[in-house]
Amino acid sequence: MTIVDEPLSAEAIESRLTTRLLGHPTYFYAQIGSTNTEAIRLAYEGAPDGTLVIADSQSAGKGRLGRRWFAPPGSALLFTLLLRPRLSPVQAQRITMACSLGVARAVESLTGVPARIKWPNDLVVSGKKLGGVLTELSTVTDGVLDYAVVGIGLNVNLHPAELPETMTPPTSLLVECGQPVSRLALLIRLLTECEALYLPLCAGWSPHEAWREALETIGQQVQVGTAEEVIRGRAVDVTETGALVVEDEAGARHVILAGDVTLRGHRLER
Ligand code: BTN
Numbered sequence: 001m002t003i004v005d006e007p008l009s010a011e012a013i014e015s016r017l018t019t020r021l022l023g024h025p026t027y028f029y030a031q032i033g034s035t036n037t038e039a040i041r042l043a044y045e046g047a048p049d050g051t052l053v054i055a056d057s058q059s060a061g062k063g064r065l066g067r068r069w070f071a072p073p074g075s076a077l078l079f080t081l082l083l084r085p086r087l088s089p090v091q092a093q094r095i096t097m098a099c100s101l102g103v104a105r106a107v108e109s110l111t112g113v114p115a116r117i118k119w120p121n122d123l124v125v126s127g128k129k130l131g132g133v134l135t136e137l138s139t140v141t142d143g144v145l146d147y148a149v150v151g152i153g154l155n156v157n158l159h160p161a162e163l164p165e166t167m168t169p170p171t172s173l174l175v176e177c178g179q180p181v182s183r184l185a186l187l188i189r190l191l192t193e194c195e196a197l198y199l200p201l202c203a204g205w206s207p208h209e210a211w212r213e214a215l216e217t218i219g220q221q222v223q224v225g226t227a228e229e230v231i232r233g234r235a236v237d238v239t240e241t242g243a244l245v246v247e248d249e250a251g252a253r254h255v256i257l258a259g260d261v262t263l264r265g266h267r268l269e270r
Helices: 010-016 035-044 093-111 173-177 183-202 208-213
Strands: 026-032 051-058 077-083 116-118 122-125 128-137 148-154 221-225 230-238 244-248 253-256 260-263 266-268
Touching (some): 010 026, 010 183, 026 035, 035 051, 035 128, 035 148, 077 183, 093 128, 093 148, 093 173, 093 208, 208 230, 221 244, 230 253
Parallel strands (some): 026 051
Antiparallel strands (some): 051 077, 077 148, 116 122, 122 128, 221 230, 221 260, 230 244, 244 253, 260 266
């Protein structure tokens, strides 16, 4: 696969999309604070389901747990989808499940790189972090979310020296493929794969089972630090609402909603 990276622009993206919802409209920025923050602003202005906010660089990229997300300009995919599925807060984790699964599928189908998901929603290749998903949810009206913004950061054409320092050792598609990958082609594939999961989700389908199968964490020995204790054991399952189920050495099961997890020496976060 020899691919020349093409510049990103709203016109280039929208003219190639065959999706019904995702990417319509698209807002492209050469530089922005955070695409998630901009998507939230657009949500309050009434922007529609499927709106895409994408940037070549972010000055205040947000990661999970209040961390920052760094990427050199012009080499990563940094974007946010504004989604408005009619889901209750209990069902909200489905949105992140569907999007992280869509990203993993798109990476694998376009590049051949076997991308998996590390609980809860890191994109990994052989245990190395390729990207992450940060979902921010709105308040609820009549039991239904007003919107969700799903921010996705993917290390595409980053050279080894440019990879950010993260708890989980990082990688990029350039490193994994040994050649650059077109961000435009990857973005189009991502939006297509995510929409293929998002439309059924809007019709009531849960991506839980498919997401579970894409998790590399199941079956691994993990160490989970919660506010009260440290649980050591084997990750045996994930619940419908996205919690991790860990079986300790005595055979007791612990349902981990949030916490820091160490997997073979690397931390998982939620
Ligand atoms: C993580 O911590 O693993 C999640 C990182 C999510 C980063 C992306 S980059 C595009 C979007 N805008 C942000 O400010 N954050 C997300």
